[in-house]
Amino acid sequence: MIYRLLTADDTSAFCHKVSEALAKGWELYGSPSYAYDSQNNVMRCAQAVVKHEHAPYSPDLKLGQQ
Template identity: 70%
Template sequence: MQIYRLLTEDDTAAFCHKVSGAISKGWALYGDPQYAFDHANGVMRCAQAVVKEIDGDYHPDMNLGQQ
């Protein structure tokens, strides 16, 4: 089955590291990255969806970051 995550972070190297880390664990990019200005904090925010094929069934209590 395929599971989905949305990775978010301020527009810094931390975002790139987060996405790179997910890719290194078998996650695949899903769609284009998105950027938006966070007016409350005065920073750009990034988001990237990722997907991964896993064995078994989805459960809402899964820790997707550990998959």
């Protein structure tokens, strides 16, 4: 299994990022998280996703291309 944490400002772009990962076979892992970024005055979102891969893990793996 491989793991990714998607993060972005709380905009529709974040939803599209998560939707794209789901379309590529990633699965939601846990609930989304939200936090206020006081330095940039925005809400930030995070969502963990996982994918079941049968190939050996390598730190060189490009997770966004999976």
